[in-house]
Structure formats: structure tokens, C-alpha cells
Amino acid sequence: MPDTTSLLRFATAGSVDDGKSTLVGRLLHDSKSVLADQLAAVETASRNRGQQAPDLALLTDGLRAEREQGITIDVAYRYFATPRRRFILADTPGHVQYTRNMVTGASTADLAVVLVDARNGVVEQTRRHAAVAALLRVPHVVLAVNKMDLAGYAEPVFARIAREFADYAASLGVPEVTAIPISALAGDNVVTPSAHMDWYGGPTVLEHLETVRVGGEPSAGPARFPVQYVIRPQTAEHPDYRGYAGRLAAGVLRVGEPVTVLPSGRSSTVAGIDALGTAVDVARAPQSVTVTLADDLDISRGDVLVPAGTGPVPSQDITATVCHLHDRPLVPGARVLLKHTTRTVKAIVKEIPSRLALDDLAQYPAPGALAANDIGTVVLRTSEPLPVDPYARFRATGSFLLIDPADGATLTAGMAGEAFARPAAGDGDGGGAAADDEGWDF
Template sequence: MTTALLRFATAGSVDDGKSTLVGRLLHDSRSVLADQLEAVERVSLGRGRTAPDLALLTDGLRAEREQGITIDVAYRYFATPRRRFILADTPGHVQYTRNMVTGASTADLAVVLVDARKGIVEQTRRHAAVAALLRVPHVVLAVNKMDLVCYAEPVFATTAEEFIAYATDLGIPDITAIPLSALTGDNVVEPATHMDWYDGPTLLKHLETVPVSHDLTTRPARLPVQYVIRPQSAEHPDYRGYAGQLASGTLRIGDSVTVLPSGRTTTITGIDALGEPVDTARAPQSVTVLLADDVDVSRGDLIAAHPLPALTRDVEAAVCHLNERPLRAGDKVLLKHTTRTVRALVREVSHRIDTDTLEQRSGADGLNVNDIGRVVLRTAEPLALDSYTDNRHTGSFLLIDPADGTTLTAGMAGGRCFPFRGDRTDA
């Protein structure tokens, strides 16, 4: 029987112990190869340590990243008898907060780490805000280094209460706080021996049991066209197929579909998957579909089933700005949505969010790197956009610098930045 898959991201400020936590999780769940552990033990011994420094299981890549070799997210793959995991390990420095957008964009859960001695800091709030912006449904507050505060329950309770109140205002639906010590292993994989006042799950047990669903077939069918296949061979003289990865939903032979942005309606007459004809395709399969009518379809078009996404040139979206170059009203950019790229104008930066207070600040000065805010865009061509709340894949987009092709901003179409229970604006 195939075990379920959980994608989760880790985030935390510098020196909060995230590397040690990830290392401890991998080590104590027996997900570290023998040669890797031997290498860590050898380096630890050379540094005068009496026990393996588990942070070394991840710090090598992090050191390379901070030296400018790469600043990408590091992915770890491991499994237990109950579940398979893909861990996106994101860097802690504030200038790399933008990388959490990459790590959390596909995550079902985010682990936000804090140092028990410091409590909630600005970076903690920023990481929670990014998780809320990307609609990560489950967030774990891991209060680390409890051994350095004598495992005091009041310290944990105060930190957890503050974070839960903040995350609730952001609209995060499920928040779990766990006291732990990555250094000693308390409540990471094995229950703590020093915190008898805590009766909740360990971090690993929570990761193994948190409910997640990857059933993309419950949403309307969306197939962004990546490639038009026309072999023009003697064997298939009239073959014309439209290939792509099914972002959501289910397609069947005989289904009525609409090609966007043209709006032409037609019927599916064939589906090929892995070179073989099939009757049905389900997300996230990569398939080629054949259509009944001679419809003009090209890369960037969207083959969709009802209810159809909104077709618009005026885009309102929540965004996280990722580039050192500010984003300002009047900027000309490229907007990449699924397989379609169009020219766009930033008509307005409506506001930016103060992640400390959740207040909406003026967007007159634009957005700087790591800022979260809301923008209004005007595109040169219509886009078929779902709300990000309804469909992460067809509701998200990137803004790109047309001069050099660098990524500027990650955008989530529709709605407010966060599902506030009430509006908050500065006076």
C-alpha cells in the first residue's frame, strides 16, 4: 500500500536552531544514510565535539547558499512507515525570506521555528504572513531550545499564545504549537522526558497524522497547453494534439471544454497518456488531448471545463516582492501565468502590509524586497485567471523584468492579502 505524501516547509530566524531541528528529525527518524552520519561524526570530532553536530546534515548547503553559490531552497526526501515527506528547507536570513515563497508555494504545512529565549520576532511574523498569503492550511509553531529555559511551561505558553493570536488574525485555519529541543531531541521524534506538563504530539507524530488531501480532481478541469503536437507523418497525417500537465480536475472523452482566451467550445475526442490512448485523465497527469473541431489552439492557451475561470485584462492580486529592484506604479513588466506570458503594466500599488501590526500602509512608494502587498495590473492580452484561493496553480503568476528576464514578484490573484476577520488600516 502506498503511503500518503506530506509536503512541508521549514522556516525560522537565524540561530533559532532550524538546521539542528532538521538534522534531528532526519537522524531520529532513521532517514540518514550511514556514510552521511559517519561524515558528520568525523567533522564533529575534528571540531572537538563529543557528539555528532546534526546541523551539519544541512549546514553544508546553507553555507554554500550564503556564499553566493546558490540561494535556492534545499529539498529533503524521507519516509516513515506512516507517511512519505518532501521537506523544503528555507534559509533564515531576512534577505532570503523570498525563498520561503518557493518552498511554501506547494506546501501542505509550514513549521515556523522560534527560539524560546527570544520569543516571537519580526521574522517569525513575516514567515507566518508568507504562509498565510500562500494559503498553507497547516502551521506548526516549534518553540525550540526549551532546554535553555529550563523547560519552563510559562515561557512556552506565552510564546504560543502570542503566535496563535497573530496567526489567527492572518486567517491560518490550523495552528499547532509544540515545545521541543532539537539539541536533546525532546519532542522531535521521541516524547520529551523533561516536559511532563505537555501532553500533545511530538513534531514527527503531528507530521504523520495531520490530515492532508492532494485530490486535485475535485476542482474544475484546467489544462494549460504547453505544446502543440503535429507529427505530420504518413501514419498520422491529421494528428493534432495539445499537450500539458492537467493542473486540476478530470477530463474524459466526450467532455465539452472551452479554449481560453478565444472562448471556443469543443469536445474531447481522444486522450493520450505516456504514449497510450486512455479514456480518462486526472490531475496532475501529463497528457495530450485531441479535440473534435479545428480550433486555433497554441502554447499558453487554457483548455477548461465549467465553471470557467474569469477572463480579464484587469488583475487585482496579493503579491510578495522578491527582487532588490522595487516594484512601483507605472512599471512595465511581463506576467507569466501557467504557460502564458503577456506584457503588463503596474497600474497601482494599492498598499503594503506591515507584518508586525498587519496594518495596510500606503503603497505610494511601491514595494521593496520581501514586502507583501496588493497591486492592480493591466495586461496587454486577456488572461484566464482562477482565484488563488480556489486553485493554487491557475490562480498564481510571476512578474518578470522584461529587460533581463529576472523574477520580480510572486502574485496570487483575487481577494485580500489575508482573509482578515476585519479590515485594518493605519490612520
Template structure:
């Protein structure tokens, strides 16, 4: 099996998340996107039409395509993250429709954590509000590469270009203070279908792409050839048959970069160096593999490798550490306090850890630091210092979202407590803003 430059660069899947304040029209936008792109099954559409008639509505309420939970329908809001899968002729999509309420910040973090793009909705009548800033800050914290400002309900402001331009300018300036550079603003009406899939005749002053056109063409991910290779070992394969007696392979999904036969690699945390002898993908040998392929790698030397180890490119990989500084979003109703003993799951490795310090909490609306002495409560985002029982090979989250992230788990019952991002990524955002001579936030 061989590869080409086109294969390495090809992107067929876009993960994106929607966010916005309550009643900005997120669910209607998603429903319109699914409906107008012909991604809705006939029976689904009939069910929506039936439910809409029961509510006394003359036209289908497309928001019902995503608001699937009964409690959400009764309240008329989206509470949980609603995932939808659809495809067009040009690309496949995984969409996460995240809630707008401030108390569900953790849900937005969950939905945006793996996103390549975030769609932030703004009601054209209200402009930017506190939740707009909050959602944009979370997207910056999670290093979402692309942000779309969707100025919705343009039909309710007479499709005025000046309204759109003012909101777009304010949002772009604010996003720049957070280090978000790839911002595209699109005026639309989810209810009427303007600029969602079809171009709007009422906004001929807008010459850009529709939302779907942008989603289909936005470049996703960096070139894997420019990233350091990382393969977390999921499973050690040792066939017991006589013909494969000497076979020893290390299976997992490549988190980043490219692995080639002959490449020098380091096994972490042991630090042993060796080279790639062979790569098996889908039962066939290949000379090269890249993220996010699942492969089995064989090494030239008989080194000790087990589940949880990390095979990293080169002979000078970053040394594993036991002391970790990170930003975390607390996801559990149980508070997190200094001294708490937890399990830390990083890629395929889980180790014991203790919370040595909670330096501060971050007010996501103002980006100010608050004292962390009282611990972190649900939806809080803060900076912590952790001490692990065994060394971990973490990359800075700003450099690698896969190998720079981790989970904190309650060792008593296995529930997830918090999601972490190594090396204080929010501080990077703050320093970038200060370097740009923006206002001091702290």
C-alpha cells in the same frame, strides 16, 4: 486504465517548509528529523561528524546536514533555501529549510509558495517574536493549508508544560486573526531529539503526535473531485506519421480538478467550448485523470488550441481579463515602479504587461499599509494593478494556488522580478479577521 476513489484520494508526497527566527534551531531540527528517520547516508553523517570534530564539538552538529553553503557555515546561519528530499515507509517529503533573517523574506516566500504545510519554530525561552509573526503572516498570505508550531529548546526551560501552553495559546490566537485554522502545536527539543521522531520521556504531559508522526499523517490537499478542472497547455502534439495523421493532442500537467472523457470544457482565452474525446496518460488511454498528473487530452471539435491556452471544465468558465489586481512579493534587487514594462508568466502563457499602479506596500510585521509611491524594493510585499497586452484566465489565488499565481519577468534579461497572487489574497485575510471582530489592523 481505470481509477478508484482510493486512487483519487491517495496522497504520497508532502511538501513542507520550515521557518523561524535566527538561532531558533531550524537547521538542527531538520538535521535531527533526517538523522532519526534514518534518511542520512553513511558518508554524509561521517562528513558531519568530521566537520563537528574540527570545530571542537563532541557530538555531531546535525545542522550541517542542511547548511550546505560555505558562507552560511562560516556565519553559522542559513541564508538560502535548502531543499531536502527524504522518505519514510508512509510518505515521501520535499522539505524547504528557509532563512530566518528579515531581509530574506523573499526566500521564505519561495520556499513556502508550493508548501502544503509550514513548520514555524519558536524558541521556548523567547516565545513569539516579530519574526514569528512575520513568518506566520507570509504562510497565511500564501494560503499554506497547515501550520505546525514547533516550540523548540524545551530542554532549556526544564520541559515546563506551562511555558509551552502559554506560547501555544498566543500563537493560535494570532494565527486565527490571519485566517489560519489548522494549527498543531508540538513541544520539542531538536538538539536532544525530544518529540521530533521519538516521543519524549521528559514531556509525558504531552499526549499528541511527534513531529514526524504528524508529517506522515496530516491530510494533504483537497479532494480533486471538488475542484474545477484546469489544464494549462504545455505542448500541442501532431505526429507526422501516416498512422497518426489525424491525431491532435494537447499535453500538460493538470493544475487542479479531474478531467473525464465526455466532460464539457472551455478553451481559454478564446472561449470556444467543446468536450474531452480521449485522455492519454503515459502512452495509455484512460477515462479519467486528475491533478497533478501529466496527460495528453484530445477534443471532440477541431478548435484552435496552442501553448499557453487553458482547458477549463464546463461551458461557463471565468472570462479572461486584461486588468489584474494582485499582491506581489518583490524578489529582485532592482525596484519595481509604476509604469514598468514587464513580462507576466501565468502557467504556460507569457504576455507583455505594464505596472499601472502600486496601491500600497504591506508591513508584514503589523499588516499595515504603507504608501506605494516609491515602488517596491527587494522583500517588499504590496498590492499592484497590472494591464496585460493579452487576456489571461486567472483564478483567484485563494481558490487555486496554481492558476491564481504568476511571475513578473524583466523583458530585457529574463530575470524574475516578483511573484504575484491574483485578487488580493491579503485583503481576504484582513476581512476574515475583521469579521471575527479582531482588532482593526489598518
């Protein structure tokens, strides 16, 4: 039986009018996760539009512009639970110009639900969303073939779409795809099995969400503990206390374990672990704890504790795949702030070797700049060495943000390493000299 206390983070994606918001609304409604006043408001809004049945998409399309245009613009987060599991859902937009919003919604997801209109099959935006899910290393992907009622509930239609999507996903290195034929409007195979598709013997959407295995992360693998705050009460009772507070990003940390502090490379041993004021012997990701060490080391916010011999080699040169989020293009030579875990340092965009076309996965060399929603490869030089893991192995410590130093706006989301974990033609370290004016000489 699944752990009733477990949490599944999942995101929905798909082309415009594929029915994402309707699916989410149906999922919430049929699982009895909608409050009475919310449902009453949706029923009233639907009647005002001349609709007989409640428009369940209104449960997620909360912005005024979304209701007026009948589309999803921003990421809509919903929290709900069933007797078998708790969920955090991110309903992401379908329009091409809002691809960056899907990156935001799927960046922490354990599962992505990609919707396809049974009448249209796999389209360019379907491939784009599958590629983003693969790029972000989302562990599980569900293909929901929607509007099967408008395709006569025909099994050959579903089989053709499922086969085409599975082939494309395999080319991206997606580890697992589960295809489910549904009608979000009618409720077929969303929460309850469909009486119209007796040829399908698999789980409903909710049943799959409740039973899919999400164990093994983030507590799997070597520990990563970014220090968020140094606690030094300096009281008569604890004159020499020095604790390092933070959230364990990955792995397991144990009392008595030898650790290395990155990027300095100093070593010590875990002397104690406090969780909510209680001493414990073991901490598991994603717990927030305070760690004390056997030695008095110079450690500050942004340092990372790792088990001895397991950490990445700190470097000032980072090659990464990024999704540009800002309307202002990212160009070579741009001076930015790079936020990695709890450390923020100055950085320079040294070059942009390529831009990725998500429709055909072609790499376009030397694009000159990355516009909003573009995904490409960048080479960065930072002012200080950073212990950056490959994103393919550690999502938390392999990711970073580029920030505008002038106004604090988030510019770009980065994932250290190559897209889709494919072998790179060259593994350049971004050599060359950084700009040396205005205090940006690295």
C-alpha cells in the same frame, strides 16, 4: 492508515538561531534518512570545530557561506521517506532579508513548520513567517516551540507561546495550527516522544507529518489544464491527430466532458486522454497527460482547458498581492513579462496601491515602490486577456511571475486577489490608460 505512496511537501521557517536546520537534521537523522557517508562527513566537520556531538544543522546548511556564518541563506531542499509517507522538505532562511526565500520554499508547501525559541517566544520574525504562510494559503501550520530543554521543559512556557501564536494565526485566517513542544538538539518530540514532557500528549513532529491529511487537493474543484505543447505528428498512420499535452493543475478531467478553451471561449468535448501512452477515461491533478478534443480548434501553448461554465473571465486587468524578489525595486510604469501557467505576455505595472507590513498587518498606501522582500498590492495591465483564478481558490492558476524582459530575471511572485482573503475596501479593476510607447500599448 495513511497512504504510503502519498507525498507531503512542507517548509520550515523561523527566526535566526531558532534551530531550523538542527530540527531538520534531527528529523533526517532519527528517521534514518541520512546516508552513512553524509553522517561521517558531518561528524568530521563537527570534530574539526571542537564539537563532541555531530552538528546536525550541517546536514542542510550546504553552502560554504552558510557553514562559515552558521546561518541558512538559500532554500535547502531535502527528499526523504518513511514507511508511512514520502516528503519534500524546504528548509528556508530566518533572516529578514531572506523573507523572499521563504516565499519560494512555501509556495508549493502543504504544511509549514514555524519554529519559536522557547526562551524568546513569538517575535516579529515569527509573525512575519506566519503571515507569509497565511498569504500563500499553506493549508496546515505547525508551531514547533524549540529549545524546551533551555526553558526547563516547563508546560506554562509552552502554553503561553502556543496561545499567543494561535491568536495571531487566527487573525490571519490560518485554518489550522498544531503546537508541539520540542528540543531539536536533544531529540525531544521530534521523532520519538519526550521523557521530559509527560504533560504533553500530542504527536511528535514526525508523527504529525506522517498523519496530517493532505487529500482533497489539487484534484479537488473544477479542472484546470494549461496547454504546454501541441502534438501534431502528421504521419500516415495519424494524419489528423492533434493532441494537447500538459500537466493538470487542478481538478479531474473526463472523456466526454464538455470543456471551454480560455481565453478564446471556444467550446468542445474531451474526445480522449492519454497518460504515458495509455488511453484512460479520467485524469486527476497533478497528472501529466495529452488531451484530444472532438473539434478542430485553434489552440496553442498557454491556453487553458476548463469544464464548461467553470472558468474565470479572462481579463487584461489584474489586481494582485505580490512579494518582490529582486534587489531592483518594482515601480509604477515598469514594463515586465508576466508568466501565468504556460503563457508569457507583456504587462505594465499601472500602480502600487499599498505595501503590507507583516509585523502588524498594516497597509501603507502609495509606497511608490516595492523593495526586495516587500509584499504589497499591484495593479497590472497585460497585452492579452488571461484566465487568472483567485489565488485563494486555485494556487496553480492564481499565481504568476513578473520577469525582466531585458535579462529574464525573476522580479516578483504574484497571487491574484487580496492578501489573507480579507474584504477589500475597493475592488478596483486598475482603470486608466497604459503607456503607449515601444510596443507596450495595451
